[in-house]
Amino acid sequence: MDIIQENNNIIIENICNFSLDQTLECGQCFRWENIENKYYGIVKNKKICVYEHNNKLIFEDTSLEDFNNLWRNYFDLDRDYSEIVEDLSRNNTIIKNILKEYYGIRILNQDPWETLCSFIISQNNNIPRIKKIVSSLCENFGEKIDEDNYSFPSPEIICKLTERDLDIIKAGFRNKYILSAAECVVNKTVDFDEIRRLKILKAEEILTKIKGVGPKISQCVLLYAFHRLNAFPIDVWINKIMHKYFRGETRKSFGKYAGVAQQYLYYYYSIILRKKQENTIEIFYFD
């Protein structure tokens, strides 16, 4: 990976196994917006525009300091994913075939509170609406960063709200779960520093103390915010995939990077569904 500073931009060359599109569209995050092939997002109150051009990754209007302190960790750029991709290919032929075409997903290092809150909102919901609700949560209760951008509201701020206050974001029955999560985080029933140290089973046990957080959401938080690459969230789609193509198998079939495998399965399946609807499907590795 080569880092070049040019005209207020940070330009990254020679990154192996990275696709911005795959990374941001694979269902692990909800606050990125794609406008004319450029991605706009907010992380830790920092606004960013990032895009790929001529095989280079460009962070627009970004200092080297911000890149080093925030973005290279957020996008997990210092990790060698070729080892992960090789490991996954060895374990499973379906995954191996998928990886021939798609090999650029990176597991982001997202903020634990934002991830927890977002995936509580995700339950029994669809992605466009999850994005809408998360965006509304920020607009109504986050700090204003500029003209039309807001930070993700802290648990301390959410904690002071009532269910009625939250009605405005249209999260429905999830309001009480969001409040429960904020309360647990503020009073340290759920201590993120502790979770970072604990083994995955114990960490899940603590996260599920939150009302409205079960196995799926806690696995999402562990994978997308704490980078436990063996965490394995099973949603309705992964459940269908496992039932159809991996009957009788568990996360263990995919090895120590099961979470990454899960991410490819989810992403690949979503693409297949879309292509089937558009009638543009070519190869389907599951069949």
Added chain:
DNA sequence: GTCCAGGATCGGA
């Protein structure tokens, strides 16, 4: 009108 969405909880068997 019916079904479904990156689920979890609750009550009854």
Added chain:
DNA sequence: TCCGATCATGGA
């Protein structure tokens, strides 16, 4: 312990 109904909301 297991299983089905239910939870708001909006798009298909």
